[in-house]
Amino acid sequence: MSPVSTADAVVIGGGPNGLVALNALVDAGWDVVLIEANDEVGGAVRSGEVTTPGFVNDLFSAFYPLAAASPIIRDLHLEQHGLVWRRAPHVLAHALDDGYAAVLRDRAEDTAAALDAEAPGDGEAWLELVHGWDQIRDPLLDALFTPFPPVTSAARILRRLGAADTLDFARLAVTPVRRLADERFTGPGPGLLLTGNAMHGDIPPDAAGSGMFGWLLTMLGQDVGFPVPEGGAGELAHALRRRAESKGARLLTGTAVTAVIVEHGRASGVRLADGTMVRARRGVLADVAAPALYRDLLAGHRLPARLLRDIDRFQWDNPTIKVNWALEQPVPWLAEDAHGAGTVHLGVDADGFVDFAADLSVGRTPARPFILFGQMTTSDPTRSPAGTESAWAYTHVPHTIDWSGDHLAAHVERIEDALERVAPGFRDTRLARHVQSPADLEDANANLVGGAVNAGTSGLHQQLVFRPTPGLGRPETPVPGLYLASAAAHPGGGVHGAPGWNAARAAIGAHARLTGGVRRALARTAWARLLPRP
Template sequence: MAESYDAIVVGAGPNGLAAAITLAQAGRSVLVREANATVGGSCRSAELTLPGYIHDICSTVQALAVASPFLRGLPLAEHGLELVYPRASYAHPLDDGHAGVAYRSLDETAATLGRDGAAWKKLFGPLVRDWEKLAPALLGPLISPPRHPLALANFGLKALRSARSLAESWFEAEHAKGLFAGVAAHSITPLEWTATGAFGLVLGTSGHAGGWPVARAGSQKVAEAMASLLRSLGGRIETGARVENLDELPPAKLILCDVTPRQLVKLAGTRLPEGYKKRLQSFRYGPGVHKVDWALSEPIPWKAAGCRDAGTVHLGGTFDELSRSERAPWEGRYADKPYVLLVQYPFDPSRAPAGKHTAWAYCHVPNGGDLDVTAQIESQVERFAPGFKDTILARGVMTPEALERHNANLVGGDISGGANMFWQLLARPALRANPYRTPTKGLYLCSASTPPGAGVHGMCGHNAARLALKAELR
């Protein structure tokens, strides 16, 4: 007879592993099934260009891992994880050769922003001060009452506005507006939409309060550390074990799925009632990304010196330029001069042979788009770093389709587990008192398609497992 478990988790991404760890910490027997040969989901690394050059397939900067109340409490360093911090979290250059740079220090950041420096400090200062109160509320389940309502209300008054409204009301010059636009554009939505300001505030504050580190030797180390911890708690992981239907699984009181709504409908089959299934089928996916990895002969030759301090560099010029770029994929178009999110690793020499370097960048494109925009991405880098193209030793290109092949949760290249429109952030994946619990007893969703959404924080899995423990495994 098949061995039975208290819980089975389908998918070994950070959220699936977080759910399994939470259950194992509570003394429950747990099996994790993963379709790929390695754990990690979007948190994996590989030699995508040349031997000896390590590239992160998708997730790389671990800003939310540092902010996560769950991951911060795990002894992942004991299981091989080491985080490496650049001097600055992110930067945004303009064509004048100057860049706004977000350092941990608000004063140092303000010094890069001229007359807008004081306004940047006034906007972010209270949020940095209250970050330890805000992070658990922002990353926790929406159904829990806030422990610090005043701090959350102060955040909400700013966060519910669009990124454009916030930037134009707080800043005068393009350097500060661009610095804010670059981080708000992580939302992968038009910057005029409601609550896009929240992305700029949350990620911007995390850069000052905790920094934007990477995992030494690749993001795979995050997943491997989580897997090692789970095994030490008695959890079992099976890789190369694709699940086509939940009926294939061994007996279990609880099943948690680290998949998007599209996959859940397929996996659950007739287990889901038709009404709920229709709501999942109406779940909207956002734009895809087109990604380029590079093996480089030397560091990127930025015109703006401050960009050399940053791990992440947002490219695209002024706020208006970024705004036009981010509207394009929603309208089924490709931007001629796209917003480019670039990550470089001169502060982590373990990722390349001695004296060499790696970097990657992506831009947002229509979901499932197949147009090769590598030239447009590299032209944007060259625009702010003349001579960059001469440093390229090799490149690896990933279209939205290729990203989805690496991880089925990246539907059409959507790296957020679903579009980040305001209403879908509130009703993710469907409007329910408990968004993780399906109408089917013992069946839960624990992916980035549930609150609080995308990012390597593990909170979707942790939140789902905590609520499931209370409801199903008392």
């Protein structure tokens, strides 16, 4: 790249949202350059051999139900660029210390049959939840993945449900997940499955919104499973890169952007760490944390005082500790069905969820952490040699503790203690172990500030029109030509590409309004069907 280069648009950051934005823009015929600080693209969608040779470990995210369900990802046809999805025999299990496991099976009918055998009536109630999902699946996903307000999608939901059922759905959306389980089921299994999925975010199980989060992830699991890319999480990012490059996109890695250039009141490019300027004729899209964009990359630009005040009270989700293992044999679960599950929840029972959430809220080290465990070879046999297992676990921890040294080591032991309770002899299967502290996660990906993997809390006070700050819930910023394209923007975390796609859509629309005639060009792209008609 020459000392001063020019493109139609510059994308800052090569995480999944930046890569989706890149693909959307090149599909529209734009000349685009993506600039990534790390040596490889992917952000929190990367993998590597960090335990021992021959064992592939996903370094951040691992299972991708949102990507599999996302119309944005689906319409990119990444299978034409090398992406292959793999799935475990069972979607998910929640293992308790007494040897019981609730299991989310591949078919809803099989899940329901097992739940009904434990508590008659729970099977029918489970299928009612699944039927509700089937009714509104497509308009709901459209509503989640498009800028706020999703007027068209909301109207489609209302038409499908009718007024009374729409009110019931609205109530579900704000019902705490524990209450949702208590109202609909009598046995322990459904509550464990719903609450465990709700705890993938950082909403306490007794808080409004946790029911919606738990229901959404559980129904996605029942619908598309919890798939993984064959060969490692990084293969998803590589497919996005290959697709963009096949259409002429340019990528510059190993180079950090230090500032967004604003000239004549408009974003006109970026400055790199070596002083190089890359100019953007039409827009700059930032797949970076919201505070980093407004406080760092725009440090020399005057911004509204209210925005800066709101950014300074931006709330991060809880830090994460992640442990990766190479195991010489499959995990010796007490619960037979846990052997076939790609994801296993463990460490707590129904009441333990509440205790764990309380520990995080008050800044106390959880004595019994809630743990998400991934059996990657069970999901994708290419991840390690036959008869072995590539595995990982993560748990959330409070912000107020320095998670290094003895504190970190002690908590890793608590994680393995929890595994020993549900899989006696687990430690004997270890070939190698690799630990990622919250600081390690941030060092590897600057967007994971303090080890927060969701780009900000999922709490209702920082979602929809409140994400990342109170406003319109849209990717536009106070600087014309600059768009927030990261998970800090609506609809938030998860690998679905919506923030990047929404930012690209906004940039394309703004340019169309400025120049005219671009909508005719968009009609020839795969994105046209998702744009509102004039």
